[in-house]
Amino acid sequence: DAGVIQSPRHEVTEMGQEVTLRCKPISGHNSLFWYRQTMMRGLELLIYFNNNVPIDDSGMPEDRFSAKMPNASFSTLKIQPSEPRDSAVYFCASSLELARDTQYFGPGTRLTVL
Amino acid sequence: AQTVTQSQPEMSVQEAETVTLSCTYDTSESDYYLFWYKQPPSRQMILVIRQEAYKQQNATENRFSVNFQKAAKSFSLKISDSQLGDAAMYFCAYRSSYGGATNKLIFGTGTLLAVQP
Numbered sequence: 001d002a003g004v005i006q007s008p009r010h011e012v013t014e015m016g017q018e019v020t021l022r023c024k025p026i027s028g029h030n031s032l033f034w035y036r037q038t039m040m041r042g043l044e045l046l047i048y049f050n051n052n053v054p055i056d057d058s059g060m061p062e063d064r065f066s067a068k069m070p071n072a073s074f075s076t077l078k079i080q081p082s083e084p085r086d087s088a089v090y091f092c093a094s095s096l097e098l099a100r101d102t103q104y105f106g107p108g109t110r111l112t113v114l
Numbered sequence: 115a116q117t118v119t120q121s122q123p124e125m126s127v128q129e130a131e132t133v134t135l136s137c138t139y140d141t142s143e144s145d146y147y148l149f150w151y152k153q154p155p156s157r158q159m160i161l162v163i164r165q166e167a168y169k170q171q172n173a174t175e176n177r178f179s180v181n182f183q184k185a186a187k188s189f190s191l192k193i194s195d196s197q198l199g200d201a202a203m204y205f206c207a208y209r210s211s212y213g214g215a216t217n218k219l220i221f222g223t224g225t226l227l228a229v230q231p
Contacts, residue, residue, distance in 0.1 A: 033218070033219075035219075042221055059218070102161055105158065105161075
């Protein structure tokens with residue numbers, strides 16, 4: 001079975017540009033999570049969805065960040081406008097159910113904002 | 115709020131030897147899950163092992179096993195017969211079982227494991 005798929009794997013952009021990260025969860029999984037990993041802050045949850053509905057976005061750093069899940073097999077994380085401090089690895093993870101289940105991670109997207 | 119602490123930033127082990135990575139956590143909850151994830155240079159976060167707090171028996175997965183001490187809030191990972199492919203950053207993580215806003219994984223800062231041939 002395919003795991004969590006993320007694209008692109010690497011993204012280099014200039015400050016002020018819009019960035020869109022994409023995620024396809026494991027088929028049949030009902031919950032989807034977006035994490036960010038930086039040297040300074042480690043791994044932190046940005047937002048998660050259950051049955052395509054955003055449940056908790058308290059980890060989204062500011063209004064420049066937005067996330068959508070239009071259907072069960074696709075989610076996007078958008079940063080507009082991007083800033084150098086947004087440079088990080090962004091992970092998407094999915095789980096079968098919201099509570100009581102293991103989260104499986106995608107390969108991550110390494111974002112560099114110049 | 116729950117916290118996870120990994121006090122060993124780096125560890126080293128000889129190939130075929132055994133190594134133990136430490137993890138402690140703080141919580142007031144009685145039901146939760148603990149995980150060890152491995153992150154090799156490829157950056158992929160790979161689940162190594164999972165432990166449910168209500169289970170007294172320590173989880174094992176092939177060469178990987180845990181020592182779960184609930185009263186002490188300790189959750190160490192033992193890697194037996196270490197292989198070169200075990201070299202990676204290892205993260206300990208906590209997750210509440212109560213759902214709602216507590217569904218996020220809370221990660222420790224990681225332990226970088228080097229395996230010497």
